[in-house]
Amino acid sequence: MNANLAAGILLQFLELIAALVLAPLLSGWVNQCRALLQNRSAPPLMLPYRQIAKLFEKEVVLAGNASSLFRAAPYIIFACMALASLIVPTLSTDLPFAAAADAIALVGIFALARVFIALAGMDVGTSFGSLGARREMLIGFLAEPALLMVFFTTSLISQSTSLAIIVETLGHREFAIYPSLAFAGVAFTMVSLAENARVPVDNPTTHLELTMIHEAMILEYSGRHLALIEWAASLKLYAYSCIGLALFFPWGIPQGVGIETLLIAMPALLFKLAVGGVILALIETLSAKMRIFRAPEFLGTAFLLAVLAMLVHLLLEAGK
């Protein structure tokens, strides 16, 4: 029992390290794919690491009226995202920390990080900061219920809100087709685009003031604070990708703990993330950024799809 627990904790630690290391790589990969798709010369794959390292080297330039909340927020946001990547099963479903927070709590972690980044955006009191905070909260309150409904659908299928058990049920039970998951998958993709500040809702590369959401909130950050926020943003993308993979493509995530299972899980994860990155780049290339007030329609659609997924489950699948 104790050896098992120790192995579990070791695995948990490994998962955290993998998340911290792979997250910037994933961002770099998406940027590279997008550049290639758009016929531009691609930036190096390792660019995000270099950027983070560069930012850590630089000194922090702080606005005069920034409060202590402004200085604490990057650490809190980073810690939230690290916790999120601890909970999402990527390398195994047998994780000791999985019991600490279920799918609903995971939504709560993302909400906590969002509230802090929005508050930090308002802290210095510039026009762009509060504008970004307001827009981020708008996207947030539309996306959060949709995400929760996606989790509800999968929870109804697996009779549990624990992510590990959802993944076990979906991945290791006999193969069954759930039409509800198709709706939930589309809804989840739309929510992930919005939550990770991606085209068509936001543009991660924009610095045109009027269209910024995420970038507007973090305008005043610099040095190590900015490094942590950038890192947290890539962790968030990584966590969302892993949630999507775990819910809709759970094959390859082993139940047990051990060296041999890791040898399967790690390449499977890398492969799935690489494919996911290509799809994300494709979506971003094929769509144009929409006006901010089209975003409620976009996310409203996601919300409706997620509710539809739940109803489809209750109508067609509940009896099984």
Added chain:
Amino acid sequence: MQDALAAPLAIDWLLALVLCWLLLGLAGMVAQRNLRYVARTLFPLGAAVGLAIAGVAFAALGEVPETVVLPLGLPDLPFHLRLDSLSALFLVILGGIAAGISIYAAGYLRKGEGTAPGLQCLQYHIFLASMALVLLADDAYAFMVAWELMALSSFFLVTSDHRNPEIRRAGYLYLLIAHIGAIGILLSFGVLQGGNDMAASNGVSDYTFAHMRMMHPDGFWATAAFGLALFGFGAKAGLVPLHVWLPEAHPAAPSPVSAMMSAVMLKTAIYGFLRVSFDLLQTRLWWWGVVVLMLGLFTALFGVIFSAVQTDMKRLLAYSSIENIGLLFVGIGLALTFDGFDMTILAALALTAVLYHCLNHAAFKSLLFLATGAVLHATKERSLGKLGGLIHKMPWVAWLSLLGVLASAGLPPLNGFVSEWLLLQSFLFTPGLPHGYINMLIPVAAAAVALTAAIAGYAMVKFFGIIFLGQPREERLAEAHDAGLLERIAMIWLGGLCVALGIFPVFVIEQLDAVTQLLVGTGLGAAVRSGGWLLLAPVSENRASYEPLVFLLVILAVGAATFMLVRRFWHGRVRITGAWDCGWTLQSARMQDTSEGFGQPLRQVFSPFYRMTREEPGSFDKAPRYSIVVEDHFWYWLYLPVARAADMGTRMVAFLQQGRISVYLLYSFVTLIVLLFLIRG
């Protein structure tokens, strides 16, 4: 009574403590204008009594109910009092929150604000005592007397600054709706009582709750009693469309009073509704639950959508209270539905969520109202558009209200999240219901609850961000000062409650077990206990689990480790300079988002919900002015038509009043003749 003298029961202690509150109130009248005596002596003593009440009531949770008959009231109708687990839980809320608010009031009272401190002290302590009596009452008569006492004492507290006509108007509206609600409650008790001679056959006195429990009304009468109770208690709680008094009365009242009303008085309505629907009514129909669920859902959404567009900080909190009351009714509705289908364990889960949320809302909403009080005293300003940047001047208030804000937004690891989590968990069990349509309907309701919780986050970011962050929007905010020591202690107590309730849910749910045992016959205590004190798994660990302490520790550990590592491997250099803001050189406090601006996305997304009057400047205006007034449709759809009809009706009756004695004599004469005729006939 003989036994009671031999060994004092918990209820005797409670009555003695309630009497202490009354005496403290009377003591305030001795030296009404002596602020030092009233504020620094009497209020802290009141806080100590509150703590003692919470302690005694806490010990009484899960014990055998105790009853006492007081020889007060009318000759044949003595007051029956009873202490059971449900009363005890709400007494814990009352005592615990009152302790915080009394300490705060001790530091908050100022000379020259409203009525004399001594008089306020009397009203405040009568208010507290009457709430305790409402919770202890065991017959309809005592309940109604205490209920009216509560309404009246709080009315005088609301209108404490009665020279202001707006405040008088708010108080009038409050009193009016409180009484319309009281009629509903009175009639509901009348229906529950049944007939006149029924009670004697049961061997108990008329109008006691014991008698009502023995009645088994048929479906129609049970529904009538339930509907009347829903109306009556809904009016007190602020269920839409009877919510209009809340956003008027809360800003009008002094902050400790708003805190008390929002945190505890609204809960007495929840208590009354639970008492009638789960305890007194022995016949329950499942569709009541669906009605309550829908009403609650609408209230919650309505409240939160309005809360996010308010420009007055206390009105924002008042609408947020409406939202929370809505969520409580959603939970009650769910519990009633489950109970109607005899799924008691699920009913217990939903009810646990309700009771937990009562505790949570009491803690964080009182904290936030007290914070607005501190801001109000420091700046003399209630309008969000004129605040800003106060975190620099009032760090204590700011950081403590951040706790309240996070709790209110339902974020982990604070307390608001736990009850939200429990509520969502109980929604996930609805597929087991043996009724097709309800099965489909309820998950959609869960979606609406999720939306409500998310918008609550928006409103709370607005509340905190606009008041405490950014640049000060007015120059005189530079003179703001932090809250005094007593106020800080009170806020630390309430903030501590928010954290403790969030971190130790297993302990709390074990205590709530006694109450759900009483109401639906089963509880989550055993299931929760088996998981250990760390792991909250209300039904089974495979179904759902949450460990708030681990959650908090991981966030703290990762945050701290990152902080240390960054300093260790790089550096901690900081250069302080002006804000960058994309290189714009001109920056002023007026360029930040105003509270109207922050509410704009909601006004756009939910525009049909609001009644908006905009005044927009034209292109050639010399002095451009922009204003927007957001109002409630219900005023125009419901209240004003009713008011107009009442006005017309009274005008018609006034026609009878000619003001001449001969006409009145004629009326008496005609009445006499008609009566004689009737009796003879």
